[in-house]
Amino acid sequence: MAVDRSVLEKKIEDSKKVVREAFEKYPQDRLAVTWTGGKDSTLTLWIIRQVCQQDGRPVPRCFCIDEGDMFPEIQEFLETHKRGWEIDLDLIHNGDVSRAAGGELGARVRVTDLNARNRAEIERLGYEEDEFEYEPESYVGNHLMKTVPMNIYLEENRIAAFFGGIRWDEQEARKAETYVSPRPATEYSPAHDRINPILHFSERDIWNTTFEFKIPYCSLYEQGYRSLGARITTVKAGDVPAWEQDLENTMERGGRRQDKESLMEKMRSLGYM
Amino acid sequence: MASEALLTAGGHPRGMPGVLEFPCTAVRLPNGNTLIVDAGDEIGAGSEVIEVDARGQIVWNYAEGLRFAHSAVRMQNGNTLIADTTNDRVIEVTPDGQIAFSTDDLGDGSGRLSDGSRLCYPNNALELPDGTLLITDRNNDRCLILDHDGQALWQYAGGIQHPHNAEKLENGNILIADSDGNRIIEIGPQKDIVWSYGDGSSDMLNWPRHARRLPDGNTLITDSKNARVIEITPSGETVWSYRVAYFSKFYYAEKLPNNHVLIADQQGHQVLEVDPAGTTVWMFRNYLYPNPIYPRLRNGSFRERGADETETGEVWPADWILMRRFSEGGGRVIWDEDARPRPCPGLEYDRSGALCLQQTVHAVPGTVYHMAGQIRTADLNGHACFQMSFVDALGAAIHDAPDIPRGQTFTGAVGWTSDSFEAVAPPTATALEIRLFITGQGRAWMKGVMVHT
Numbered sequence: 262m263a264v265d266r267s268v269l270e271k272k273i274e275d276s277k278k279v280v281r282e283a284f285e286k287y288p289q290d291r292l293a294v295t296w297t298g299g300k301d302s303t304l305t306l307w308i309i310r311q312v313c314q315q316d317g318r319p320v321p322r323c324f325c326i327d328e329g330d331m332f333p334e335i336q337e338f339l340e341t342h343k344r345g346w347e348i349d350l351d352l353i354h355n356g357d358v359s360r361a362a363g364g365e366l367g368a369r370v371r372v373t374d375l376n377a378r379n380r381a382e383i384e385r386l387g388y389e390e391d392e393f394e395y396e397p398e399s400y401v402g403n404h405l406m407k408t409v410p411m412n413i414y415l416e417e418n419r420i421a422a423f424f425g426g427i428r429w430d431e432q433e434a435r436k437a438e439t440y441v442s443p444r445p446a447t448e449y450s451p452a453h454d455r456i457n458p459i460l461h462f463s464e465r466d467i468w469n470t471t472f473e474f475k476i477p478y479c480s481l482y483e484q485g486y487r488s489l490g491a492r493i494t495t496v497k498a499g500d501v502p503a504w505e506q507d508l509e510n511t512m513e514r515g516g517r518r519q520d521k522e523s524l525m526e527k528m529r530s531l532g533y534m
Numbered sequence: 535m536a537s538e539a540l541l542t543a544g545g546h547p548r549g550m551p552g553v554l555e556f557p558c559t560a561v562r563l564p565n566g567n568t569l570i571v572d573a574g575d576e577i578g579a580g581s582e583v584i585e586v587d588a589r590g591q592i593v594w595n596y597a598e599g600l601r602f603a604h605s606a607v608r609m610q611n612g613n614t615l616i617a618d619t620t621n622d623r624v625i626e627v628t629p630d631g632q633i634a635f636s637t638d639d640l641g642d643g644s645g646r647l648s649d650g651s652r653l654c655y656p657n658n659a660l661e662l663p664d665g666t667l668l669i670t671d672r673n674n675d676r677c678l679i680l681d682h683d684g685q686a687l688w689q690y691a692g693g694i695q696h697p698h699n700a701e702k703l704e705n706g707n708i709l710i711a712d713s714d715g716n717r718i719i720e721i722g723p724q725k726d727i728v729w730s731y732g733d734g735s736s737d738m739l740n741w742p743r744h745a746r747r748l749p750d751g752n753t754l755i756t757d758s759k760n761a762r763v764i765e766i767t768p769s770g771e772t773v774w775s776y777r778v779a780y781f782s783k784f785y786y787a788e789k790l791p792n793n794h795v796l797i798a799d800q801q802g803h804q805v806l807e808v809d810p811a812g813t814t815v816w817m818f819r820n821y822l823y824p825n826p827i828y829p830r831l832r833n834g835s836f837r838e839r840g841a842d843e844t845e846t847g848e849v850w851p852a853d854w855i856l857m858r859r860f861s862e863g864g865g866r867v868i869w870d871e872d873a874r875p876r877p878c879p880g881l882e883y884d885r886s887g888a889l890c891l892q893q894t895v896h897a898v899p900g901t902v903y904h905m906a907g908q909i910r911t912a913d914l915n916g917h918a919c920f921q922m923s924f925v926d927a928l929g930a931a932i933h934d935a936p937d938i939p940r941g942q943t944f945t946g947a948v949g950w951t952s953d954s955f956e957a958v959a960p961p962t963a964t965a966l967e968i969r970l971f972i973t974g975q976g977r978a979w980m981k982g983v984m985v986h987t
Contacts, residue, residue, distance in 0.1 A: 386906075
C-alpha cells in the first residue's frame with residue numbers, strides 16, 4: 262500500500278503548530294524535550310528540530326531518564342544521534358538508589374541507606390517496608406527510578422514545559438490527553454505543562470513517517486521489539502521488524518510486562534510519562 | 535460490650551441505639567409517628583427498628599439480635615412485625631420488646647415451613663387483614679403467605695428474581711417488586727400476571743425494590759438504581775418523579791394522605807417527606823459516619839492486627855473494617871500466614887453479594903488518589919479487585935457499584951500480582967473508602983497496600 266506523503270506532511274504541519282505555539286508561550290530556557298531513543302520521542306524531536314531550523318532558534322535541552330536498565334542499543338542510538346543532531350542531552354538517573362543497590366538489578370535496597378529526598382518520596386507513597394527491590398518495574402522502583410529524577414530535573418532546571426512523544430492510540434489511558442496538558446504543583450514536583458505534539462499520529466503513521474522522511478530509529482525495532490522500555494521488561498513482540506507486525510490488531514505494549522501496564526495510568530499522574 | 539476495635543474515631547460505640555445508619559422501610563403510622571427500619575452499619579452493627587415522632591424524638595425502638603433487618607410494620611394488635619433479613623427470620627415483637635412470634639420456632643424449632651423450606655433472606659413481611667403474613671422471601675425468589683402455624687398458604691415464584699417487597703391490593707391481587715427482573719408485576723388469583731411495568735431493560739426500571747398501588751390506581755415505584763421514585767399510571771405513563779442531587783438508591787416510598795411522599799433514602803442515611811414539588815418538608819437524619827476517617831492510609835503493610843477479636847472470633851487487620859453490608863450474611867476475614875514479608879489479610883466468600891476489607895481516609899475534591907498493592911486469589915469463582923469509593927458530606931457513596939474506581943479484576947487462581955490505579959476525587963467528595971473487594975466464591979488476599987496523592 263503506497264504511503265500518501267501529503268497526509269503525513271499534514272500531520273507533521275499540525276504537530277509543528279503545537280510546537281510553535283509552545284515556543285511563543287514559554288521562554289527558550291524554560292523548555293525541554295524528553296527523548297527516550299524510542300520511535301515516538303525521536304520523531305517528536307525531529308519535528309522540533311525542523312521548526313527550530315526554520316525559525317532560527319536553538320533546540321531546547323533534551324533529557325533522557327536512565328532507569329538503570331537501558332539497552333546498550335538505545336544508549337548507542339542516543340550517543341550517535343545526539344552528536345549528529347547537535348543535541349544537548351541530559352541523562353538523568355537516580356544515582357542514590359543505584360548506588361545503594363550496588364548497581365545490581367534485583368538487589369534489595371535499604372530505605373535508610375537512601376538520601377533524604379528518596380526517603381521522603383518513599384514515605385509519600387506510604388511504603389512501610391525497610392527494603393525494596395531495585396527493579397524499575399516495581400511500584401516503588403518505578404517511582405524512584407523514573408518519576409523522582411524527572412521531578413527533580415524539572416525543579417532544578419526550572420522547566421515550565423517539556424515536549425513528549427505520547428499518542429492517542431497507544432492505549433486507553435492516553436485517549437483523554439490534550440496537546441497541552443497542565444500539571445499542577447505538588448509537594449514533590451513543580452507546576453509545569455506537558456506538550457504532546459504527535460498525539461494524532463497512529464503507530465502506523467510513525468513508521469510511515471520515519472521511513473518516508475528517513476528519520477533514524479533504534480536497531481531493536483528491526484529485531485522485532487515493538488515498544489521499548491527497560492531491558493528487564495521489554496519483550497520481543499515477534500521475529501519480524503516492528504513495522505511489519507500487525508500493528509492495527511495487536512497491542513503495542515503487549516511486549517511489555519503486564520503489571521507495568523496496569524501501572525501506566527498511575528504513573529502518568531505522578532510524573533512518569 | 536463495645537471493644538476498642540469497634541469504636542469509631544469519635545469514641546462512639548458502633549451501632550448506637552437510635553442512630554439511623556441505613557434506612558430500609560419507613561412507614562407513617564396513624565399516630566403521626568414514623569416507623570423506620572435501620573439495616574445497620576457496614577460491619578453489621580446497629581440494625582434496629584425505631585419509631586420517631588414529628589420532632590425527631592425516638593419514642594420506641596427494638597434492636598435485640600437484629601441482623602440487617604429490612605422491614606417493620608405495626609400490626610393490628612400493636613405488635614411490630616419485623617423482617618430480620620440476615621437472620622433469615624420474621625418476628626413479631628410486643629411494645630415492651632418481647633418476641634411474641636418467630637419463624638425460627640416453626641417446624642419444632644427448625645424454622646421449616648409446611649413445605650419443608652426455610653426462609654432465606656426475607657426482605658419484607660406484612661400483616662394481611664386476616665392476620666396471615668405476606669413475606670417477600672428474597673433469596674428464595676418467592677413471595678408467600680404464611681400463617682402462624684407455619685402453613686405456607688400461598689406461594690408465588692414464577693420467575694421473579696430477588697424480589698424485595700410485595701403488597702396485597704384491595705382487589706386481592708399481589709403487587710411484587712421483581713427487583714433483578716427490572717419490573718413490577720401484579721399477580722391475579724390464577725397466579726397470572728394481570729399487569730406489569732418494566733420490560734426488563736434498565737432504562738425503564740433498574741432494580742426497582744418497592745411498589746405501592748395508590749388509591750387512584752397509579753403505582754409509586756422506587757426505581758433504585760435509576761436513583762429515583764416515580765409514579766406511573768396504569769398505562770405506564772410517568773406522572774411524577776423525584777431524585778436528589780447525589781446518586782441515591784431509594785429503597786421504599788409511600789404516598790401519605792396529604793399527597794406527600796415518604797422516602798427511605800439509603801445513600802443519604804435519612805428519611806425524607808417530600809411534597810409534590812419535590813421540596814423536603816420533613817426529614818429524619820441523625821447519622822454519624824461510623825468509621826474512623828484517617829488523614830492517610832494506615833497499616834497498609836498489615837503489621838498490626840486488631841486488638842480484640844470480633845464476636846465471630848475473626849481477627850481483622852488494625853484500622854480496617856470488614857464491610858459486610860452487602861455480604862448477605864456470608865464471608866469472613868482470613869490470613870495468609872505464609873506470606874512474605876509477613877502474614878497478610880484476605881477475604882473468604884461464598885455467594886453473589888459483596889464483601890470488603892475497608893478503611894476510610896480524607897479526600898479533597900480534584901486531588902488524584904493513587905492506590906497500589908498486590909493481590910492473590912485462590913479458587914475464586916467470582917472476582918476480586920482493589921477499589922476506591924468516594925463518599926460525600928452526607929456519607930453517601932458518589933459512584934454506583936459498577937462505576938466505583940477500581941484496579942484490575944482477578945479471578946480463578948492468580949499468584950501475587952502488583953496492581954495500581956488512580957482516581958480523581960469528584961467535586962463533592964469528602965472521604966475515600968479504600969477496599970479489597972470480593973464477590974462470588976473463593977478467596978483473595980492483599981499485601982503492601984499504598985494509597986497516596
